[in-house]
Amino acid sequence: xxxxxxxxxxxxxxxxxxxxxxxxxxxxxxxxxxxxxxxxxxxxxxxxxxxxxxxxxxxxxxxxxxxxxxxxxxxxxxxxxxxxxxxxxxxxxxxxxxxxxxxxxxxxxxxxxxxxxxxxxxxxxxxxxxxxxxxxxxxxxxxxxxxxxxxxxxxxxxxxxxxxxxxxxxxxxxxxxxxxxxxxxxxxxxxxxxxxxxxxxxxxxxxxxxxxxxxxxxxxxxxxxxxxxxxxxxxxxxxxxxxxxxxxxxxxxxxxxxxxxxxxxxxxxxxxxxxxxxxxxxxxxxxxxxxxxxxxxxxxxxxxxxxxxxxxxxxxxxxxxxxxxxxxxxxxxxxxxxxxxxxxxxxxxxxxxxxxxxxxxxxxxxxxxxxxxxxxxxxxxxxxxxxxxxxxxxxxxxxxxxxxxxxxxx
Amino acid sequence: xxxxxxxxxxxxxxxxxxxxxxxxxxxxxxxxxxxxxxxxxxxxxxxxxxxxxxxxxxxxxxxxxxxxxxxxxxxxxxxxxxxxxxxxxxxxxxxxxxxxxxxxxxxxxxxxxxxxxxxxxxxxxxxxxxxxxxxxxxxxxxxxxxxxxxxxxxxxxxxxxxxxxxxxxxxxxxxxxxxxxxxxxxxxxxxxxxxxxxxxxxxxxxxxxxxxxxxxxxxxxxxxxxxxxxxxxxxxxxxxxxxxxxxxxxxxxxxxxxxxxxxxxxxxxxxxxxxxxxxxxxxxxxxxxxxxxxxxxxxxxxxxxxxxxxxxxxxxxxxxxxxxxxxxxxxxxxxxxxxxxxxxxxxxxxxxxxxxxxxxxxxxxxxxxxxxxxxxxxxxxxxxxxxxxxxxxxxxxxxxxxxxxxxxxx
Numbered sequence: 103x104x105x106x107x108x109x110x111x112x113x114x115x116x117x118x119x120x121x122x123x124x125x126x127x128x129x130x131x132x133x134x135x136x137x138x139x140x141x142x143x144x145x146x147x148x149x150x151x152x153x154x155x156x157x158x159x160x161x162x163x164x165x166x167x168x169x170x171x172x173x174x175x176x177x178x179x180x181x182x183x184x185x186x187x188x189x190x191x192x193x194x195x196x197x198x199x200x201x202x203x204x205x206x207x208x209x210x211x212x213x214x215x216x217x218x219x220x221x222x223x224x225x226x227x228x229x230x231x232x233x234x235x236x237x238x239x240x241x242x243x244x245x246x247x248x249x250x251x252x253x254x255x256x257x258x259x260x261x262x263x264x265x266x267x268x269x270x271x272x273x274x275x276x277x278x279x280x281x282x283x284x285x286x287x288x289x290x291x292x293x294x295x296x297x298x299x300x301x302x303x304x305x306x307x308x309x310x311x312x313x314x315x316x317x318x319x320x321x322x323x324x325x326x327x328x329x330x331x332x333x334x335x336x337x338x339x340x341x342x343x344x345x346x347x348x349x350x351x352x353x354x355x356x357x358x359x360x361x362x363x364x365x366x367x368x369x370x371x372x373x374x375x376x377x378x379x380x381x382x383x384x385x386x387x388x389x390x391x392x393x394x395x396x397x398x399x400x401x402x403x404x405x406x407x408x409x410x411x412x413x414x415x416x417x418x419x420x421x422x423x424x425x426x427x428x429x430x431x432x433x434x435x436x437x438x439x440x441x442x443x444x445x446x447x448x449x450x451x452x453x454x455x456x457x458x459x460x461x462x463x464x465x466x467x468x469x470x471x472x473x474x475x476x477x478x479x480x481x482x483x484x485x486x487x488x489x490x491x492x493x494x495x496x497x498x499x500x501x502x503x504x505x506x507x508x509x510x511x512x
Numbered sequence: 513x514x515x516x517x518x519x520x521x522x523x524x525x526x527x528x529x530x531x532x533x534x535x536x537x538x539x540x541x542x543x544x545x546x547x548x549x550x551x552x553x554x555x556x557x558x559x560x561x562x563x564x565x566x567x568x569x570x571x572x573x574x575x576x577x578x579x580x581x582x583x584x585x586x587x588x589x590x591x592x593x594x595x596x597x598x599x600x601x602x603x604x605x606x607x608x609x610x611x612x613x614x615x616x617x618x619x620x621x622x623x624x625x626x627x628x629x630x631x632x633x634x635x636x637x638x639x640x641x642x643x644x645x646x647x648x649x650x651x652x653x654x655x656x657x658x659x660x661x662x663x664x665x666x667x668x669x670x671x672x673x674x675x676x677x678x679x680x681x682x683x684x685x686x687x688x689x690x691x692x693x694x695x696x697x698x699x700x701x702x703x704x705x706x707x708x709x710x711x712x713x714x715x716x717x718x719x720x721x722x723x724x725x726x727x728x729x730x731x732x733x734x735x736x737x738x739x740x741x742x743x744x745x746x747x748x749x750x751x752x753x754x755x756x757x758x759x760x761x762x763x764x765x766x767x768x769x770x771x772x773x774x775x776x777x778x779x780x781x782x783x784x785x786x787x788x789x790x791x792x793x794x795x796x797x798x799x800x801x802x803x804x805x806x807x808x809x810x811x812x813x814x815x816x817x818x819x820x821x822x823x824x825x826x827x828x829x830x831x832x833x834x835x836x837x838x839x840x841x842x843x844x845x846x847x848x849x850x851x852x853x854x855x856x857x858x859x860x861x862x863x864x865x866x867x868x869x870x871x872x873x874x875x876x877x878x879x880x881x882x883x884x885x886x887x888x889x890x891x892x893x894x895x896x897x898x899x900x901x902x903x904x905x906x907x908x909x910x911x912x913x914x915x916x917x918x919x920x921x922x
Contacts, residue, residue, distance in 0.1 A: 107622050113619075143572070146572055162756075165550075165757055168529065213518050344572060344573070349759075349784065363523060367523050369526035371608075373756075374759065375758065375759040377565065
């Protein structure tokens with residue numbers, strides 16, 4: 103039979119979903135698995151979404167305009183205005199999830215063989231889209247000691263080569279929870295200007311920040327720096343409105359040529375889901391209280407996870423400034439102790455506490471560079487998503503600690 | 513500022529949407545535009561879809577599994593069984609529209625620079641996905657005289673080269689309405705076997721066939737020929753259930769490796785829309801009467817369009833066997849008369865009849881080869897989508913005739 107292409111074989115499996123069969127087997131053994139591994143929060147979708155969907159009475163569920171329905175683009179422009187960001191409806195291309203915004207942006211500026219630069223630990227799906235498009239991902243490693251903030255500018259300089267077309271970053275960050283400071287984004291802006299690159303900001307966790315930290319949007323930094331033509335914001339309604347299943351995102355840029363290219367790609371796939379757009383449009387003017395409640399809830403959870411982790415001897419874990427993930431370095435992956443993959447497996451296959459266990463995401467899935475002496479590439483790190491309510495999360499963290507202790511003692 | 517990539521610039525605009533601004537201007541002048549240009553039918557979405565969506569009460573609109581919700585895959589397997597096609601739920605990867613099934617299938621078997629072969633007049637979005645993936649499309653031209661059936665096998669042989677990875681066809685066909693006979697599909701199967709290629713069948717119009725014609729599915733032809741490992745069906749619920757805006761399709765294959773690759777791409781984009789999947793699942797066991805009513809309605813409309821066109825002197829238009837399009841050759845594009853683009857523009861800008869006009873899709877948008885002496889490449893052809901109810905369609909065709917006459921007389 104015919105073989106797949108290199109591309110078809112090289113699109114990576116989701117590192118998070120790889121362990122799902124083990125979790126399923128644990129559940130079959132009657133064990134409750136607390137999922138700390140995925141970015142699917144348990145927080146309720148605002149009822150106004152479902153109300154709008156149910157109120158939407160049409161005889162035919164028709165294609166939406168490829169660039170998104172006017173009602174949603176207008177409403178999203180209003181949401182940006184409420185966030186202090188000036189974005190006209192015409193500067194927004196509605197996409198099928200933030201995922202498609204990433205795909206369109208990368209496709210618009212790269213040819214096969216070109217490179218983009220991003221930072222690890224990274225959102226692993228960047229690698230999937232790059233593989234689909236036949237482009238290379240060069241990575242700059244950020245470190246637990248620095249709270250996963252940007253390293254010295256030279257490290258970014260070293261990653262940029264003649265085929266680099268764009269710098270891509272995620273802030274507030276998945277998987278690190280790190281929020282880049284304005285000076286850091288300005289550093290990226292300068293690198294983009296100096297090397298004639300596009301700058302892509304994945305800002306899907308924009309509002310999920312703590313202690314009064316504000317996540318500066320590339321929209322404002324680029325405007326202040328006069329590089330709006332190079333700046334593209336990749337956005338999604340999934341996390342800020344608990345709409346993961348709606349599949350509605352956006353590509354936002356002042357670069358009309360890039361937008362036109364994205365719209366042509368959008369025409370090829372006809373339209374984004376109509377019902378998701380109708381429902382999402384109804385949430386764009388939720389009052390600030392919506393985000394305050396969201397932040398308060400996630401902050402409570404973050405503190406539970408952070409306190410539980412730092413109470414474990416040998417764990418290095420800075421308190422993250424945003425998103426709903428903690429990336430922690432554990433005292434594993436050393437002589438005689440397995441790595442984070444082994445730990446995640448162990449918790450699902452060889453450990454339980456009162457018929458309960460936890461599932462965590464091994465750090466290895468968030469690195470693009472292979473492990474080396476200077477960079478264990480996640481072998482000693484895990485990501486915990488605090489997507490469970492406080493009591494359950496507290497219980498899950500106690501179980502995790504006991505599991506880790508047992509893993510280290512084995 | 514930084515430039516887009518060759519890819520970013522080369523993704524083609526939808527030829528159908530290109531004329532939209534002219535239609536909008538006509539509407540602003542108070543003219544009613546009958547849209548014969550797009551594949552968005554006016555037939556009602558079955559109420560069971562909306563009922564299922566409204567009944568779906570969950571606190572959180574969560575991600576669906578990347579490969580699709582089990583309920584929909586099971587129900588779709590049942591739909592295939594009712595259609596006489598044996599497809600297990602595990603052989604189905606749910607995609608975001610048939611569009612994404614095309615993207616995933618092409619990406620799985622091609623590397624940048626590889627080629628696929630398809631037939632023109634073609635579904636123009638194939639070109640968009642090929643451009644995004646950095647692959648070339650070689651085309652075999654089918655002709656109005658042959659009812660757009662396959663030409664002599666030598667023509668296909670000539671199009672296949674060392675970098676060809678797959679043959680892609682659409683039957684019942686958009687834009688031609690042609691339904692390939694079983695022997696024609698067998699001819700493609702043999703070519704795929706001989707040249708070690710994949711064979712992709714776009715079967716989204718499967719049930720929309722007339723006069724007892726049956727569109728043989730690649731699922732059955734491949735099974736009978738023992739090439740199931742090479743065969744992939746690209747499918748969608750959009751046309752057969754009037755669910756264009758739901759964005760639910762499927763990639764169906766017995767090739768486990770290709771399916772695994774598609775699932776990994778599906779993981780990168782997380783999931784297809786949850787509400788669309790819930791609603792679509794409720795339609796998969798609609799009784800045969802649903803399709804009989806659909807066919808009867810489209811057949812009535814086809815006859816109206818076909819009769820109206822053949823009554824115009826100089827028009828060549830075979831009666832199509834399926835889908836809801838007529839591709840017709842007009843007595844234009846000759847000395848002193850403009851081509852199909854000019855005609856489509858003329859109808860929107862310089863013609864009206866009682867404050868009404870029509871919008872048609874110029875044939876040029878459905879060809880990949882440039883016009884030449886032997887192949888006018890759509891300059892003298894148009895596509896009419898019979899997506900309006902009979903009375904309106906009759907009126908629209910009368911207006912079209914008068915518009916064409918005036919265009920030819922100018």
